[in-house]
Amino acid sequence: MHPFEVTGGVQEEQLQQSAIKVFFKSITHLKEVVEREKQKKRVWLKTTRRLMQSIINLVSQNESFMVGLTNIKNYDEYTLNHSTNVTVLAICFGRRLGLERKELVDLGVSAFFHDMGKLEIPEKILNKPGKLDDDEFAIMRTHSWHGAQKLACLKELSILPVSAINVAMEHHIWANLEGASYPKYWKKDHIDFFSKIVKICDFFDAVTTERPYRKKTATREEATGWMLEKIGSEFDTTLLKVFTNMIGVYPIGSLVVLDSEEWGIVMETNPEITLITCPKVKIIADKDGNKIDGGIIDLSERDPEADKFKKKIVKTLDPYKYEINVSEHFLAHSG
Numbered sequence: 001m002h003p004f005e006v007t008g009g010v011q012e013e014q015l016q017q018s019a020i021k022v023f024f025k026s027i028t029h030l031k032e033v034v035e036r037e038k039q040k041k042r043v044w045l046k047t048t049r050r051l052m053q054s055i056i057n058l059v060s061q062n063e064s065f066m067v068g069l070t071n072i073k074n075y076d077e078y079t080l081n082h083s084t085n086v087t088v089l090a091i092c093f094g095r096r097l098g099l100e101r102k103e104l105v106d107l108g109v110s111a112f113f114h115d116m117g118k119l120e121i122p123e124k125i126l127n128k129p130g131k132l133d134d135d136e137f138a139i140m141r142t143h144s145w146h147g148a149q150k151l152a153c154l155k156e157l158s159i160l161p162v163s164a165i166n167v168a169m170e171h172h173i174w175a176n177l178e179g180a181s182y183p184k185y186w187k188k189d190h191i192d193f194f195s196k197i198v199k200i201c202d203f204f205d206a207v208t209t210e211r212p213y214r215k216k217t218a219t220r221e222e223a224t225g226w227m228l229e230k231i232g233s234e235f236d237t238t239l240l241k242v243f244t245n246m247i248g249v250y251p252i253g254s255l256v257v258l259d260s261e262e263w264g265i266v267m268e269t270n271p272e273i274t275l276i277t278c279p280k281v282k283i284i285a286d287k288d289g290n291k292i293d294g295g296i297i298d299l300s301e302r303d304p305e306a307d308k309f310k311k312k313i314v315k316t317l318d319p320y321k322y323e324i325n326v327s328e329h330f331l332a333h334s335g
């Protein structure tokens with residue numbers, strides 16, 4: 001099966017159900033890992049690796065749906081949901097970069113544990129409404145090395161990829177090592193390739209998630225816009241280009257208005273570069289503004305008589321502003 005093909009029917013539905021299952025299982029598993037790590041018990045890294053294998057299988061069968069699931073935000077604790085989203089995005093990204101399966105598992109594990117150090121940060125700093133002051137920010141920054149230290153002390157260190165320790169340490173380091181980059185390395189200028197991948201996925205998921213300290217939650221297309229402003233400085237140039245290409249002009253989960261005045265949610269981007277503005281869209285409101293559970297339409301379909309696309313996107317809207325929970329439309333597939 002072509003990785004981007006949506007087959008529809010029973011097989012597709014089963015695939016989506018297992019994707020949802022694996023997604024929530026990952027959140028639960030990370031919660032268990034965190035608990036067990038606190039008690040200095042074994043953390044079942046083999047289970048983590050098996051979960052990564054499942055995510056890789058699902059991504060190779062239906063990448064769009066998996067990316068769609070990363071619209072789920074703040075389920076259970078923020079860091080658990082966020083780490084799962086970053087893992088899914090990193091695996092999709094790594095696959096597009098041509099990484100081999102074993103590397104994808106290592107990348108997934110590294111992304112999954114990137115924020116382990118947050119466990120050491122007091123709750124009142126983690127969830128502080130408003131900006132952190134200098135002292136609080138200094139404490140926040142310690143989550144990088146706290147994370148690296150925790151991972152290096154795991155009982156199952158022998159089956160943990162070294163990159164996981166690097167990623168925990170380096171996922172806030174800028175491509176040019178300047179700006180708000182942290183930590184500052186002394187006599188080390190080589191940053192792990194996986195850290196650069198996770199840095200991008202981490203930023204994208206973080207700014208698109210509602211948080212008490214952030215005034216504005218970015219829509220998915222705003223987020224890629226913000227990131228492109230920092231191409232070459234905060235983010236690696238080549239990697240960011242591949243990532244924005246993966247996310248698309250109208251990222252999966254965007255709320256869009258069509259020329260028919262219907263509202264829809266982007267469910268799948270078009271892999272054909274000339275059809276990048278023609279994703280598959282699920283209709284959620286008719287032209288009179290009534291909420292409906294409409295079907296999924298392919299905007300690359302043309303009207304042969306008029307020789308133009310049947311429908312096209314005229315603008316995007318901010319789902320937060322209209323209180324539309326995008327993830328519900330992906331979860332609805334579970335039946």
Ligand SMILES: [Fe+2]
Pocket residue numbers: 114115143171172
């Ligand atoms: Fe972090």
Ligand SMILES: [Fe+2]
Pocket residue numbers: 082114115202206
């Ligand atoms: Fe993070």
